[in-house]
Amino acid sequence: MSPLVPTRPLHLAVALDRPDARDAEPYARTARLAEHGRLDFVTLGDTLGPPRRGERRLDALAVLARLAPVTERIGLVPTVTTTHTEPFHVSSAVSTLDWVSGGRAGWTVDVSTGEADARHFGRKAAAPAPELWQEADEVADVVTRLWDSWEDDAEIRDVATGRFIDRDKLHYVDYEGTAFSVRGPSIVPRPPQGHPVIAVDATDPLPRTAAARHADVAYVRVKDTGNPGAVRGVRDELHRRARAFGRDPGRIVVLASLPVALYAAADAVALADLAGAWYADGVVDGFHFRPENPDRDLPLLVDGTVPVLQHRGLLRSFYPGGTLREHLCLPRPANRYATARETA
Amino acid sequence: MTSRTRRRQMHLAAHFPGVNSTTVWTDPRSGSQIGFASFVHLARTAERGLFDFFFLAEGLRLREHKGLIHDLDVVGRPESLTVLSALAAVTDRIGLAATVNATFNEPYELARRLASLDHLSGGRAAWNVVTSSDAFTGENFRRGGYLDRADRYTRAAEFVATARELWDSWAPDGVPRPFAHAGEHFAISGEFDVARGPQGHPVVIQAGDSGEGREFAAADADVIFTRHGTLEAGRAFYADVKGRLAAYGRAPDDLKIMPGVTVVLGDTAAEAQEKAAEIRKQQVSPQTALLTLEQVWGRDLSAYDPDGPLPDIDPDPDGELAQGRVKIGDPFAVAARWRAVAEAKGLSIRQTVIETSGRQSFIGTPEAVAAQLDEFVTTGAADGFILIPHLTPGGLDDFVERVVPLLQERGAFRTEYTGPTLRDHLGLPLPATRSPVKG
Numbered sequence: 001m002s003p004l005v006p007t008r009p010l011h012l013a014v015a016l017d018r019p020d021a022r023d024a025e026p027y028a029r030t031a032r033l034a035e036h037g038r039l040d041f042v043t044l045g046d047t048l049g050p051p052r053r054g055e056r057r058l059d060a061l062a063v064l065a066r067l068a069p070v071t072e073r074i075g076l077v078p079t080v081t082t083t084h085t086e087p088f089h090v091s092s093a094v095s096t097l098d099w100v101s102g103g104r105a106g107w108t109v110d111v112s113t114g115e116a117d118a119r120h121f122g123r124k125a126a127a128p129a130p131e132l133w134q135e136a137d138e139v140a141d142v143v144t145r146l147w148d149s150w151e152d153d154a155e156i157r158d159v160a161t162g163r164f165i166d167r168d169k170l171h172y173v174d175y176e177g178t179a180f181s182v183r184g185p186s187i188v189p190r191p192p193q194g195h196p197v198i199a200v201d202a203t204d205p206l207p208r209t210a211a212a213r214h215a216d217v218a219y220v221r222v223k224d225t226g227n228p229g230a231v232r233g234v235r236d237e238l239h240r241r242a243r244a245f246g247r248d249p250g251r252i253v254v255l256a257s258l259p260v261a262l263y264a265a266a267d268a269v270a271l272a273d274l275a276g277a278w279y280a281d282g283v284v285d286g287f288h289f290r291p292e293n294p295d296r297d298l299p300l301l302v303d304g305t306v307p308v309l310q311h312r313g314l315l316r317s318f319y320p321g322g323t324l325r326e327h328l329c330l331p332r333p334a335n336r337y338a339t340a341r342e343t344a
Numbered sequence: 345m346t347s348r349t350r351r352r353q354m355h356l357a358a359h360f361p362g363v364n365s366t367t368v369w370t371d372p373r374s375g376s377q378i379g380f381a382s383f384v385h386l387a388r389t390a391e392r393g394l395f396d397f398f399f400l401a402e403g404l405r406l407r408e409h410k411g412l413i414h415d416l417d418v419v420g421r422p423e424s425l426t427v428l429s430a431l432a433a434v435t436d437r438i439g440l441a442a443t444v445n446a447t448f449n450e451p452y453e454l455a456r457r458l459a460s461l462d463h464l465s466g467g468r469a470a471w472n473v474v475t476s477s478d479a480f481t482g483e484n485f486r487r488g489g490y491l492d493r494a495d496r497y498t499r500a501a502e503f504v505a506t507a508r509e510l511w512d513s514w515a516p517d518g519v520p521r522p523f524a525h526a527g528e529h530f531a532i533s534g535e536f537d538v539a540r541g542p543q544g545h546p547v548v549i550q551a552g553d554s555g556e557g558r559e560f561a562a563a564d565a566d567v568i569f570t571r572h573g574t575l576e577a578g579r580a581f582y583a584d585v586k587g588r589l590a591a592y593g594r595a596p597d598d599l600k601i602m603p604g605v606t607v608v609l610g611d612t613a614a615e616a617q618e619k620a621a622e623i624r625k626q627q628v629s630p631q632t633a634l635l636t637l638e639q640v641w642g643r644d645l646s647a648y649d650p651d652g653p654l655p656d657i658d659p660d661p662d663g664e665l666a667q668g669r670v671k672i673g674d675p676f677a678v679a680a681r682w683r684a685v686a687e688a689k690g691l692s693i694r695q696t697v698i699e700t701s702g703r704q705s706f707i708g709t710p711e712a713v714a715a716q717l718d719e720f721v722t723t724g725a726a727d728g729f730i731l732i733p734h735l736t737p738g739g740l741d742d743f744v745e746r747v748v749p750l751l752q753e754r755g756a757f758r759t760e761y762t763g764p765t766l767r768d769h770l771g772l773p774l775p776a777t778r779s780p781v782k783g
Binding site: 021024028050051055056058061063066067068085086087088089092093096097099100102119121122123155159162163164165166167170180181184187189 | 370420421432483538
């Protein structure tokens with residue numbers, strides 16, 4: 001029956017952002033809907049800048065932690081900025097999101113470029129974007145090291161010797177960045193996914209180095225749906241850079257990030273046509289939809305777009321795995337310190 | 345009003361049994377200290393017992409001994425605020441208290457995370473303010489460690505004041521106003537993006553018994569988490585701290601004093617004592633006994649037999665073997681006291697450590713423990729207790745099954761939650777809205 005079963009399904013994610021965050025309920029409702037549609041993950045943006053007029057926000061990672069117990073399979077990917085937040089705290093919080101969700105956490109890396117954001121902290125002036133992305137690259141580096149700073153089997157509970165851990169399997173990261181240093185090890189044992197999924201918006205050239213080096217998922221914002229070539233161009237460049245860093249470009253899931261506003265079933269089908277066509281043409285590995293109004297758009301997406309793509313054999317109709325890495329067909333990373341110790 | 349409703353009722357909280365010397369991990373019933381299911385079990389048990397709040401400690405650097413990571417206690421824990429945000433989904437009423445360091449965070453970001461938890465939990469957030477200044481912990485952070493001990497509390501006090509300014513920058517009607525704070529430790533301005541939470545301000549807890557800590561609590565905290573446990577010490581502490589409140593224009597009931605305690609239950613007093621002795625032996629393994637001794641002596645004592653007598657050499661006051669722990673005040677005084685105890689009772693190293701360390705314990709039948717707890721509260725030694733179970737995740741089960749109903753029968757504890765927020769449980773009023781700062 002199924003006309004075509006691709007080796008790798010089309011990946012779909014959806015943004016839960018809304019301007020009037022008051023409590024968890026609307027987020028829980030829309031995340032469950034997205035899970036019903038078997039999407040890979042939901043995202044929630046965040047910033048440490050001032051609210052826009054009429055806007056109220058909540059800490060994105062906290063909201064998605066609140067959703068973990070009321071969802072079962074869908075990935076949870078908050079934005080956490082690296083400019084003003086301590087790298088050690090970023091590592092612990094994202095790792096803990098992975099623990100409370102049973103391996104469904106991700107992290108969208110972003111920076112704070114604004115003067116207003118800097119004044120909220122009063123510690124340093126706003127730096128130029130190239131410097132901030134250089135720092136974000138370093139933060140992603142140290143965070144993954146901290147995730148690896150506990151080997152998976154470090155907890156031994158050896159009653160005979162009274163030792164809870166084998167401390168030879170805990171590692172100082174001794175990271176010296178341009179503007180910060182971290183000793184380690186992490187306070188949190190290695191999370192279920194090894195490394196929670198790292199996502200970077202690679203649309204602009206600046207973040208592309210960090211994306212090529214660290215990203216498991218890269219978003220490319222679509223400015224003109226009539227021009228898939230622009231998106232493909234970014235993807236090709238990202239692949240080239242990843243190869244230059246010695247990475248397998250196939251390990252980066254590139255998603256076209258698309259604003260959507262759906263008013264009727266026909267809009268949902270048109271979106272499926274676009275997604276199917278771009279996927280068939282090899283433009284991207286999937287889509288990150290950003291609904292204008294999640295309450296209106298998400299039901300049409302899940303009841304309209306998704307079934308059409310499933311019917312065409314492009315989208316799976318169930319979650320074959322439990323973790324976000326499994327949804328994305330990405331392997332669980334080896335632990336660099338364990339590997340180093342074993343090969344030493 | 346009947347005498348029963350006028351009666352002074354206690355507050356109860358539960359501490360997660362994780363990284364500390366109370367937790368026993370060698371017991372076959374000991375489960376995961378990191379898996380979310382353990383947190384769910386304990387928080388739900390505490391909520392079934394109508395507890396005021398569930399409490400998580402914090403770690404920012406793994407502890408070390410003799411330059412090596414301390415491996416005898418539980419090591420590793422999740423990050424508090426994230427765990428509590430998740431627990432908000434699987435609990436309805438219980439307060440959710442996170443320990444977060446004021447030295448290695450910034451007010452804008454932390455105020456935002458705490459206000460977010462307050463919204464996500466429907467008004468159940470609490471913040472246990474701790475401070476540290478050691479360069480050892482600072483090695484994990486941009487800011488490093490450089491605060492003088494005295495500056496720790498001035499920074500913490502200014503941190504809390506600044507957080508309150510941010511929480512107050514949104515009027516209850518949902519209109520944000522610019523904020524500006526210029527102080528010794530923080531100079532920040534702008535607009536806060538989280539609306540005023542259901543509690544106005546999350547509940548503020550202060551842990552620590554020093555003079556500075558008491559003053560800080562009297563000025564600015566809603567709850568004080570103390571170690572003072574015996575009835576006599578508890579009464580003295582209680583009178584001292586409550587006596588400091590008037591200077592800040594606060595009433596005695598505005599600050600709840602809650603010592604951290606352990607409870608061991610048995611069907612008979614003798615059985616409870618036997619279980620307590622067994623638990624103490626589990627908590628102080630031979631290896632832990634030597635390590636505890638080395639912390640006091642400041643010397644490598646690994647050649648000593650934990651079942652033999654105390655060393656006759658003196659402590660080295662400059663020997664800093666332990667990192668990431670509270671410092672021993674006067675090692676000579678502690679050593680002298682330990683020797684006196686050991687000689688008087690003929691105790692080995694391990695027995696001496698068991699005898700001299702450990703928290704205030706309530707040991708006995710459920711009836712006896714309920715009566716003792718009640719006595720603390722009715723005689724002015726505490727407003728309630730933070731229970732520190734020794735087992736994850738079942739460590740609270742017995743207390744909730746057997747002691748809570750007895751406390752309720754005595755009229756010493758609530759029989760239902762009377763409101764949705766932690767402030768309601770603690771009988772704390774909503775903070776007044778202050779006029780906005782001119783930005």
